[in-house]
Amino acid sequence: MQIRRTSGWLLAAVFLLSGCGDHNNLFGSLADENSKQAKLEEAQYALDKGDCETAINGFEDVFNDDPDDVKVRVNLAAAYLCQAGFSVPGLLEVAADFATTNGAVDESNIFQNITAQVSTLIPDQVVWKANVCEAKKLLGGDANQGTTWPCSSATDADGAVWVYNNDLDAGFTLAIVNLVDAVLTVADALDTADGIAACFESGQICTITASDARAIGNALLASQDAITASLGVDSEVTDAIDGVVSVADTDNDGQISDQEMVDYLGTQGIMGSSCTFDSTAEEYTCI
Numbered sequence: 001m002q003i004r005r006t007s008g009w010l011l012a013a014v015f016l017l018s019g020c021g022d023h024n025n026l027f028g029s030l031a032d033e034n035s036k037q038a039k040l041e042e043a044q045y046a047l048d049k050g051d052c053e054t055a056i057n058g059f060e061d062v063f064n065d066d067p068d069d070v071k072v073r074v075n076l077a078a079a080y081l082c083q084a085g086f087s088v089p090g091l092l093e094v095a096a097d098f099a100t101t102n103g104a105v106d107e108s109n110i111f112q113n114i115t116a117q118v119s120t121l122i123p124d125q126v127v128w129k130a131n132v133c134e135a136k137k138l139l140g141g142d143a144n145q146g147t148t149w150p151c152s153s154a155t156d157a158d159g160a161v162w163v164y165n166n167d168l169d170a171g172f173t174l175a176i177v178n179l180v181d182a183v184l185t186v187a188d189a190l191d192t193a194d195g196i197a198a199c200f201e202s203g204q205i206c207t208i209t210a211s212d213a214r215a216i217g218n219a220l221l222a223s224q225d226a227i228t229a230s231l232g233v234d235s236e237v238t239d240a241i242d243g244v245v246s247v248a249d250t251d252n253d254g255q256i257s258d259q260e261m262v263d264y265l266g267t268q269g270i271m272g273s274s275c276t277f278d279s280t281a282e283e284y285t286c287i
Helices: 007-013 023-028 036-049 052-065 070-084 088-098 110-115 125-140 168-190 210-229 236-248 258-267
Strands: 206-209 275-278 283-286
Touching: 036 052, 036 070, 052 070, 070 125, 070 168, 088 110, 088 168, 088 236, 110 168, 110 236, 125 168, 168 206, 168 210, 168 236, 206 210, 210 236, 210 258, 210 283, 236 258, 258 275, 258 283
Parallel strands: none
Antiparallel strands: 206 283, 275 283
């Protein structure tokens, strides 16, 4: 059975980044400022304002007291994505446009548009990688999973992505976290702005290592797998993820090789499409 997750649902229930109104009125009816609900409201208010660190601290406080609460895990993961420097509302807008007939976003430019949602204030790679890995561990990891990038989602004995408590919302959010991992890897490796590599826009040669290209492809596949693990949750976002993976995986073998990923980035206009591979340096140069 498929359950349709809409962009509106995601904004309302997970990434409430559009503002909550008057802060004093919001807390006026809460008798105990130290209650779980009050702490959640305070953390969500910080997330609404883009105060990522305060949001993380607030959600972590609740999580430490109640680590089994899936909603707390989901919201803490949202705060980690905020700290990583990615605009989830921007992703939702791209996905909604992709779902629209004759929209500006289609298979030829969808990944470029998603990559454009990376903040110009993206933190250094140590920070964003740590935040992405923490989010993955919350939603699909276990106590023994490391948080050193590249941090692949935990899998079961059959290789399927494991989702915390088999929860639909956790799986759906994990898919977004893996997508963000792929996009931030592109942004970090190629210094993208508005979805275009700085080297490509300036007419220079772009380089990307084979390991980075593989990391991007693996994160995209993990994003798609998280949806599958969530009992077929469906939404505009998952349609967008499927749209990316189906085109990037040119030989339809369920894998995205480094060569396929580099070719895909070229067709998306993120960097040059004429590439050569240096086997000694293990990197691609594209013009």
